[in-house]
Amino acid sequence: xxxxxxxxxxxxxxxxxxxxxxxxxxxxxxxxxxxxxxxxxxxxxxxxxxxxxxxxxxxxxxxxxxxxxxxxxxxxxxxxxxxxxxxxxxxxxxxxxxxxxxxxxxxxxxxxxxxxxxxxxxxxxxxxxxxxxxxxxxxxxxxxxxxxxxxxxxxxxxxxxxxxxxxxxxxxxxxxxxxxxxxxxxxxxxxxxxxxxxxxxxxxxxxxxxxxxxxxxxxxxxxxxxxxxxxxxxxxxxxxxxxxxxxxxxxxxxxxxxxxxxxxxxxxxxxxxxxxxxxxxxxxxxxxxxxxxxxxxxxxxxxxxxxxxxxxxxxxxxxxxxxxxxxxxxxxxxxxxxxxxxxxxxxxxxxxxxxxxxxxxxxxxxxxxxxxxxxxxxxxxxxxxxxxxxxxxxxxxxxxxxxxxxxxxxxxxxxxxxxxxxxxxxxxxxxxxxxxxxxxxxxxxxxxxxxxxxxxxxxxxxxxxxxxxxxxxxxxxxxxxxxxxxxxxxxxxxxxxxxxxxxxxxxxxxxxxxxxxxxxxxxxxxxxxxxxxxxxxxx
Numbered sequence: 001x002x003x004x005x006x007x008x009x010x011x012x013x014x015x016x017x018x019x020x021x022x023x024x025x026x027x028x029x030x031x032x033x034x035x036x037x038x039x040x041x042x043x044x045x046x047x048x049x050x051x052x053x054x055x056x057x058x059x060x061x062x063x064x065x066x067x068x069x070x071x072x073x074x075x076x077x078x079x080x081x082x083x084x085x086x087x088x089x090x091x092x093x094x095x096x097x098x099x100x101x102x103x104x105x106x107x108x109x110x111x112x113x114x115x116x117x118x119x120x121x122x123x124x125x126x127x128x129x130x131x132x133x134x135x136x137x138x139x140x141x142x143x144x145x146x147x148x149x150x151x152x153x154x155x156x157x158x159x160x161x162x163x164x165x166x167x168x169x170x171x172x173x174x175x176x177x178x179x180x181x182x183x184x185x186x187x188x189x190x191x192x193x194x195x196x197x198x199x200x201x202x203x204x205x206x207x208x209x210x211x212x213x214x215x216x217x218x219x220x221x222x223x224x225x226x227x228x229x230x231x232x233x234x235x236x237x238x239x240x241x242x243x244x245x246x247x248x249x250x251x252x253x254x255x256x257x258x259x260x261x262x263x264x265x266x267x268x269x270x271x272x273x274x275x276x277x278x279x280x281x282x283x284x285x286x287x288x289x290x291x292x293x294x295x296x297x298x299x300x301x302x303x304x305x306x307x308x309x310x311x312x313x314x315x316x317x318x319x320x321x322x323x324x325x326x327x328x329x330x331x332x333x334x335x336x337x338x339x340x341x342x343x344x345x346x347x348x349x350x351x352x353x354x355x356x357x358x359x360x361x362x363x364x365x366x367x368x369x370x371x372x373x374x375x376x377x378x379x380x381x382x383x384x385x386x387x388x389x390x391x392x393x394x395x396x397x398x399x400x401x402x403x404x405x406x407x408x409x410x411x412x413x414x415x416x417x418x419x420x421x422x423x424x425x426x427x428x429x430x431x432x433x434x435x436x437x438x439x440x441x442x443x444x445x446x447x448x449x450x451x452x453x454x455x456x457x458x459x460x461x462x463x464x465x466x467x468x469x470x471x472x473x474x475x476x477x478x479x480x481x482x483x484x485x486x487x488x489x490x491x492x493x494x495x496x497x498x499x500x501x502x503x504x505x506x507x508x509x510x511x512x513x514x515x516x517x518x519x520x521x522x523x524x525x526x527x528x529x530x531x532x533x534x535x536x537x538x539x
Contacts (some may be wrong), residue, residue: 054146060090060163067094067161070146084130086116090163099156101175108136109158109171127165135160139172151229155305178203184286186453191328196286201231201305207288208235212295216240222250224267224304227259232267235291235301240532242298248495249300249313264307271302271313273493278461280454281494283312283319290324298532314495316529318503318514320455321345331519338517344449349459351443352389353466353478355436359385361474378433386471388432392440393467395422397460400444501529 054070056063064079071077080093091113095105112134131140143149144167149159156174181203183189184196193211197204205219216239223229232253236246252271261267264284272281285291286308291301294312302311312319321341326334358366359374366374381388399418423437443463450456462485469477492499502510510527512518526532 056144056146056161056166056168058164058166060092060161063161063168064092067146080110082110082114084113084162092161094153094159094161094168095173096153096156099154099175100158100173101156104173105158109160109173112136113160127162127169130160130162131169135169135171137171137173141170142167143170147223147229151223151231154228181207187285187287187290187451189287189323189325191325193287193289195288197288197303197308197310199306199308201233201303204288204303204308204310205233205235208292208295208301211288211292212237217295220250222253224253224256225259225261226257228261230261231305232261233301233303235295235303237295237298240296240298240526240534241300242531242533245298245314245495245530246300249302253302261304262306264302264304264309264311267302267304268311273495277488277492278458279317279489279492279499280320280452280458281313281315281492281499283315283452284309284454285312286310287324293324293327297526298530314493314497314530315499316494316497316501317455317489317499320452321450323451326517327520331517335517339515341449341451342515344446345459348443348447348450348456349463350466350478350482351439351446352393352463353470353481354475355439356385356389356467357470357474357478360471374433374435377435380430381433383431384471385436386467388436389440389467390464392423392426392432392436393443393464395426396440396444497529502527 054066064081068079076097078093078095078097080095082091082093083089084091093105093110095102113130141152143152143159149168149170152170153159158171158173160169160171162169178200179198181195181198183194187196195207197207208219209217214237216237218236218238220234222232222234224232234246234249234253249271253267256267256270258266258270268280268282268284269275274281283294288310291310291312295301300313302313322338326338329337359378363371383391399422402418423441426432427434427437447456447460450459466478466481469481471477473480486500489500490498490504498505501507502514507528509525510529512523513527524537525535526537528535
């Protein structure tokens with residue numbers, strides 16, 4: 001009865017809020033804010049019965065029965081019951097067959113626990129004696145509830161339950177299945193460490209320790225995921241990073257409420273400031289040297305168990321156009337390459353839009369000989385410049401996506417041959433002009449020069465917006481759309497740091513590492529926007 005009334009009251013309340021908000025200024029925004037808060041309250045309700053936290057009681061039969069009921073009929077789950085030493089104290093060893101090292105368990109754990117050893121005078125001292133004197137395991141933890149025990153079991157660790165002990169010992173017996181370390185698959189490099197993260201969290205944190213070599217590097221573990229908890233690492237340099245930034249990162253990760261987090265991309269979407277923008281507010285990378293450099297700048301890294309991509313926060317737009325190789329080369333070639341990236345980003349955004357605006361509105365700005373040549377090449381093309389550009393751009397995007405999904409040898413062939421064949425066939429059929437093929441080819445090549453894939457996707461989407469603006473208003477539309485994007489980026493923030501820093505707000509001292517890269521001996525201070533504890537890099 002109460003459920004029926006409360007449900008219908010919520011519907012009437014939503015209707016009332018919609019009516020009230022519609023007659024007020026900015027009513028749509030108020031309605032959206034109210035709905036967001038309502039969904040937040042609903043999502044933070046009590047968990048389901050199956051997700052309710054079970055705390056171990058120390059009663060052997062009850063706890064063991066609860067574990068069996070919660071985990072269900074799993075053939076790969078092994079529960080080995082036995083008696084500790086000469087006593088009649090019941091114990092159980094819980095492992096996942098294919099993940100745990102059974103040879104190590106049979107050699108170093110079960111024989112020790114089942115052998116004769118001096119029993120303590122008090123039964124309450126038995127768990128303490130087993131923990132401190134009997135078990136010869138380097139890593140030994142305790143889980144007071146089922147939620148804390150399960151992540152260890154899925155990593156191959158063994159759970160040791162002893163009658164009378166209100167917690168389960170977690171023994172490091174895992175034989176983790178992982179791939180070897182190799183070169184970054186999505187971030188090609190010419191100079192620098194040729195090693196990348198893999199799916200093993202232990203390997204990834206070890207790489208950070210090895211590359212960083214600093215005693216101030218802090219590695220903090222936490223769990224995310226309700227039904228399938230996974231370990232998340234928050235890494236930062238305690239002598240450099242701002243404490244408020246670290247606390248904000250920890251707070252946002254603690255707020256993640258979902259069943260499963262299969263990849264770090266889930267965390268990126270949960271912790272970003274603005275969910276409605278095209279631009280990434282969290283940087284992802286497979287390169288440990290990039291992460292180490294970010295830590296030394298006062299930023300925070302986030303690593304997820306099972307994901308080869310690390311996250312870096314906060315991030316600014318200029319970071320997405322930079323590469324660690326900019327610092328490995330001397331400052332003159334490093335600056336030249338960086339300037340080329342900015343030019344490539346601009347071309348990939350407004351290249352087709354400029355073609356459309358010149359052809360449709362501003363023919364007088366084109367040199368006479370070039371205008372005659374373009375007019376001759378467009379003779380017989382049945383479509384306006386916008387449709388012509390859309391046909392080629394959509395075709396290129398489909399080819400790019402198909403090349404990514406196909407096997408690598410086939411994907412490269414399809415991308416190159418498909419582009420040449422389709423472009424030539426379109427010109428021969430009179431669907432598009434040769435100059436349009438050149439413009440689209442230059443735009444596509446420029447987009448490949450952007451080091452961050454997520455930033456490239458954002459610019460590719462904006463490209464279509466500039467094309468439509470150019471088709472309606474010409475160059476004025478391109479400029480207005482560009483100013484609109486700039487105003488959005490000026491307002492955007494990543495963990496409280498302005499997205500366009502150091503351009504907006506203007507900080508002259510940080511321009512040494514912006515579009516131009518100053519010599520390393522002159523780059524003595526860290527970014528002012530980060531508000532780090534140690535502004536100087538040395539001395």
